[in-house]
Amino acid sequence: MTNRELKGEVAGTRYMLKGALWKFTLLPGLLELQLAEQLLQHGVxxxxxxxxxxxxxRVKHGGMDLDIDAKVWISPRALGHHLESVRASTLRWIVIPDYQQAHVGWLQSVCPPGLQVFTQSQCIKELTKRAHPF
Incomplete structure (x- = not known):
C-alpha cells in the first residue's frame, strides 16, 4: 500500500459510497490501514x-502508548479549526497524507498541547527511529 492516487474503475453493477461516507470513512480508513501495515513491517x-x-x-513503543488519528481532509484550514478544539488526554499524533506536507507547520502551530501533526512518511520515519534507536 502507498499513498498514491487510486485509479477509478467503471462501476458496472457495483455500488458507490455516497460523498460523505466516501470522504469520512473510506479515505481515512485507507490511510489508517497503510500506517498500520507500514509500522508492523518495522516491528512496531x-x-x-x-x-x-x-x-x-494505538502504538506501543518504549513503554509508552501513543494514539494516532489519520485525518484526510480536503481543507487544511477546516482541519486546523477542528484541531484547535481537540483536548488530548494522552499523547496524540495527527497524521495527514504526504501530499499535504506544506500544511504541517501551520497545523502544528494551531494544535493544543498534547497534539502533534505529521505526514504519513514523517510518522513512519519518527516511530521507526524511536522503536529502533540504535
Missing amino acids: EVTLWPNVDRSDL
Missing part, C-alpha cells in the same frame, strides 16, 4: 481502532 506494535475507535491506531 499497533492496534487498530482501540477502545471502540477512541483513536485510529
